[in-house]
Amino acid sequence: MLGEVILRTEGLTKHYGGVHALEDADFEIRKGEHVAIMGDNGAGKSTFVRQITAVEQKTRGTIWFDGREVNFAGPLDAREAGIETVFQTLALADDLDVPDNLFLGREKVLFKLGKFSILDYRGMREATEEGLRKTAVKIPNLNNSIRNMSGGQRQCVAIARTATFRSKLTIMDEPTAALGVQETEQVENIIRTLKEAGEPLILISHNMRQVFDLVDRIIVFRRGRMVADLNKEETDGQDVVAYITGAKTQPQFADKAA
Amino acid sequence: MAKDKVRSQKGAHGIGGLKYDPSKRTRPQELNVFMALILIVVIFEALGWMVIGDSFLFNTRENVDGIFNVRRLRIIILQVSIIGIIAIGVTQVIILGGIDLSSGSIVGATAMIAMSFAQVAEVNGQPNPKGMFLEQGWVDLPVLVPVAIGLGCGVLAGFINGFFVAVTKIPPFIATLGMMVAARGVAKWWSKGQPISFPTDSYATIGSGMTPVVLFALLAILFYLIMKYTVYGKHTYAIGSNEDAARMSGIKVDRHKIIVYTIAGSLASLAAIVLSSKNLTAQAGMGIMYELDAIAMAVIGGISLSGGRGSIVGTVIGALIFGVIISGFTFLRLDAYYQEIFKGGIIVGAVVLDQWRQQRAART
Structure with a gap:
């Protein structure tokens, strides 16, 4: 069921001055695979994502995406290559409506005139509706500005971006951290829809139940290093907690994570 | 009413069973402002x-x-049209999440410099008698x-504003305050404080009659x-709404800011x-306030003022309200002093209203 490797990192490292936020991360994910990244606060999960999506520039290391080595200059590069990210902060413009947010930074235009290109509102709206259908996201009024939406709706809008642009890899950074029970369920359903569609996903989450429900593989970070790479079938919650807290480290990572 | 009901049932269930009620749609801000005008x-x-x-x-x-x-x-719209042209640019800067304090001084400096190249020979x-470039023959x-x-x-002044805001990341308030002082200095230095007069006929037609109103209207429509x-x-709008989101979406935020400030300076x-x-004359004190x-x-x-919201239509109506108030005070034969005191009150009042509106929006 799993295809070829879509993303691979080797020795991915990020230092903030003297702080070693991420140290030598070797990671890979295959087409159709859903992988969770777990770890305590400050373990390097979000830092790892920010290097892949080029929101920050890595200190060193190599990233291969879709069969070639990549060096994204910025988030738009990563996005154009097909990595779609739902950031913890959602990265939505509160005063704009749903289609505007989905197409922010890559608007559909009727004819090109540089900055003064005329927007194709209808085209963006239609593509938005299709994207929402694909992810089974229901938003009652597309013309509503994000400001007037609930946390769950905002999350769904952010996630719907991935579906609208047929991304090759989706990354979600704690998508349900601030949501209620029903809203969490809705987001999890969207993730299942992505799984059925064979779209690979990296999910950062603290929610053990959710992770075991949704993904195939669990990566554990601790103090900026990868300490475990576990198949869901071969592990359980207690085991994962042991890796997160530092009670256990997988032998292949032991020398690095000392 | 019946139509609304059908629509709300059709797409009723959002996330977590949330219903959307079309009748509770927020009224466009411009309509409120228009009613205030009336x-x-x-x-x-x-x-x-x-x-x-x-x-x-x-x-x-x-x-x-x-x-x-x-x-x-006619007097009302003529009175507001020139500052209205400035307000079209300032509106864009405010929507961007910035502020521009330099426009009045840019008016002073530009009026002096432009007028000195628009003079007649005799x-x-x-x-x-006021010719600045008689010797050079630039008449x-x-x-x-x-x-x-x-x-x-x-363009130059606006670009400098934008450059300092975008590249050095200093608050727009400070960057444009600096330009406000500096451009006023240029206005005074240009002719060593002397007024510059006697423009050519063709230059004098630019602002004659109702031309300022026509220009204001055309520019308002264009920028709307x-x-x-x-x-x-x-x-x-996106940058004013959430600059980080705009940046993460790949918008070249810094470049965009420079463009917006440059447009404001040009206007x-x-x-x-x-x-x-x-x-028919330019003085160093032109455009103060x-x-x-x-x-x-x-x-x-x-x-x-927190950016991201508003439209040029709002500004045009705001300009009319402004003109009506000034004209109304004159009409009631009240002193200019009261006008200014009242004007100060309106500005603060409008911002208080905006804050209040935002807090209310955040609560619901």
């Missing part, structure tokens, strides 16, 4: 009859035809020369369309050209 006119009309026994809006003179007091209405057969130049130079001043229908407008210099042409008037028009028009 209310203010009505108040002046009532006060007029009570205090001085005359109509504010309607024609009461028997020797003049027409229902409305056309002369007063006045009543004598060499132009009786085609109108395009002073206009281009004037616009160039605005740009803000609403182009990538430029969308990005301006200020255009206002300067129109104003100096209308007055215009920046605040322009900001006031935008704020009264519902442009949120």
Whole structure:
């Protein structure tokens, strides 16, 4: 069921001055695979994502995406290559409506005139509706500005971006951290829809139940290093907690994570 | 009503069973501002009859035809149109999440510089007594020369504003405050404080009659369309709404800021050209406090000082409210001192209203 490797990192490292936020991360994910990244606060999960999506520039290391080595200059590069990210902060413009947010930074235009290109509102709206259908996201009024939406709706809008642009890899950074029970369920359903569609996903989450429900593989970070790479079938919650807290480290990572 | 019901049932369930009620849709801000305009006119009309026994809006003179007091209405729009042109630029800067305090000084500097290249060689057969460039022979130049130079001043000043805001990341308040002081300095230095007069006929036509109003209207329509229908407008709103989101979406935020400030500077210099042409002279003190008037028009028009919200339509109505109030005070024969005190009150009041609106929106 799993295809070829879509993303691979080797020795991915990020230092903030003297702080070693991420140290030598070797990671890979295959087409159709859903992988969770777990770890305590400050373990390097979000830092790892920010290097892949080029929101920050890595200190060193190599990233291969879709069969070639990549060096994204910025988030738009990563996005154009097909990595779609739902950031913890959602990265939505509160005063704009749903289609505007989905197409922010890559608007559909009727004819090109540089900055003064005329927007194709209808085209963006239609593509938005299709994207929402694909992810089974229901938003009652597309013309509503994000400001007037609930946390769950905002999350769904952010996630719907991935579906609208047929991304090759989706990354979600704690998508349900601030949501209620029903809203969490809705987001999890969207993730299942992505799984059925064979779209690979990296999910950062603290929610053990959710992770075991949704993904195939669990990566554990601790103090900026990868300490475990576990198949869901071969592990359980207690085991994962042991890796997160530092009670256990997988032998292949032991020398690095000392 | 029945139609609404059908629609709300069709797409009723959002996330977590949330229902969307179309009847509770928020009213466009511009409509509120427009109603405020009407209310203010009505108040002046009532006060007029009570205090001085005359109509504010309607024609009461028997020797003049027409229902409305056309002369007063013309004065109102003429009065606001020049600052209104500035306000169109300032509106964009505020929507971007910035502020521009330099427009009044840019008006001063541009008026001086442009006018010095628009002078005639001779006045009543004598060499132009105010001629700055008589020796160089830069007199009786085609109108395009002073206009281009004037616009160039605005582009340069606006670009410098934008550069400091975007690249050095200093608060826009400080960057444009610096430009406010510096550009006023340029205005005074240019002719060592002397007024510059006697423009060519072609330069004098730019601001004559109702041309300022026509220009204001055309620019308002143009920038309304740009803000609403182009990538430029969308990005301006996006940056003002959430700069980080805009950056993460790949918008070149810094470059965009420079463009917006440059456009604001250009519009200020255009206002300067129109104003100096209308007055047939330029003085170093021209445009003092215009920046605040322009900001006031935008704020009264519902442009949120926290960025991301408002439209050019709001600013145009805000400008009209501004003009009606000034005209109304004159009509009621109140001193100019009261006007300024009241103007200060309105600006603060409009911002308080905006805060209040935002808090209420955050609660629901």
